[in-house]
Amino acid sequence: MAKMRKKADLPTKVCACCGLGFAWRRKWARDWDQVKYCSDRCRSAAKGRAQREPRA
Numbered sequence: 001m002a003k004m005r006k007k008a009d010l011p012t013k014v015c016a017c018c019g020l021g022f023a024w025r026r027k028w029a030r031d032w033d034q035v036k037y038c039s040d041r042c043r044s045a046a047k048g049r050a051q052r053e054p055r056a
């Protein structure tokens, strides 16, 4: 059986960088569909590893 329920049924995703799961945060409310990483650190790490993107 599943563990105890969390306080809320927040949507979750798996970080594309570190592979850990993370839950919805209010700061992502606007662009949750585009969130792929659990943190800014993972995002920049993944981008830095994959390819260098010119700052727009």
Ligand SMILES: [Zn+2]
Residues within 6 Å of the ligand: 015, 016, 017, 018, 019, 020, 037, 038, 039, 042
């Ligand atoms: Zn991560």
